[in-house]
Amino acid sequence: MELVKKHAPITGEQLAEYLGVSRPTLRSDLSLLVMLGHLDAKPKVGYFLGNAYRASDEAMQRLSSLKVREVQGVPVNVPDSLSVHDAVITLFTENADTLLVVNENKGFAGIVTPKDLLKITLGNAGATSIPVSMVMTRYPNIVTLMQDDSVLDAIRKMSLHQVDCLPVIIPSDEQSPYPEIAGWVSKSNIIRLLADIAAAPDLGEQDL
The missing domain is CATH 3.10.580.10 (CBS-domain)
Incomplete structure (x- = not known):
């Protein structure tokens, strides 16, 4: 995920080269990440971050900034x-x-x-x-x-x-x-906070 975040759009072949594995070895993992929404893929373009990953990344950034x-x-x-x-x-x-x-x-x-x-x-x-x-x-x-x-x-x-x-x-x-x-x-404070942060992306999407 960090490689995709840094180099997107990036092809499966390029990812395999960075990781030192063959393209077929990555195929099932990439398919699963696309299915879960953590990655998106465009033919002849490559992979880039999906909506699910961006939402979780934004949630972590928000949590990290709270005092x-x-x-x-x-x-x-x-x-x-x-x-x-x-x-x-x-x-x-x-x-x-x-x-x-x-x-x-x-x-x-x-x-x-x-x-x-x-x-x-x-x-x-x-x-x-x-x-x-x-x-x-x-x-x-x-x-x-x-x-x-x-x-x-x-x-x-x-x-x-x-x-x-x-x-x-x-x-x-x-x-x-x-x-x-x-x-x-x-x-209890922490549990409520995490629940609010987890719900925030869903609320944002409803407003769009």
């Missing part, structure tokens, strides 16, 4: 004094997978997940009154994003660290060691 600030959502923030009992209730009422914890100055202090809450409550009847500050993962031991990071960086971090959401922060200043929470990027 975190364009897709971040509004997080569920809770104070570090909130009890584990109330944190569990908040998870259910907000339908959230993660809670972002803020201190009394509204600085980002940590995160709490269902797994954190489960660990402290199993076999511990009095655990529900413990504040979330005792069970949270503390900043800076948390993978975070900045608003100008790319969405692709966010996807890579989620995959590498196997997390469902990443806090988006504004760096701290000299007055406070804790950053400000700007938002978060969750797997």
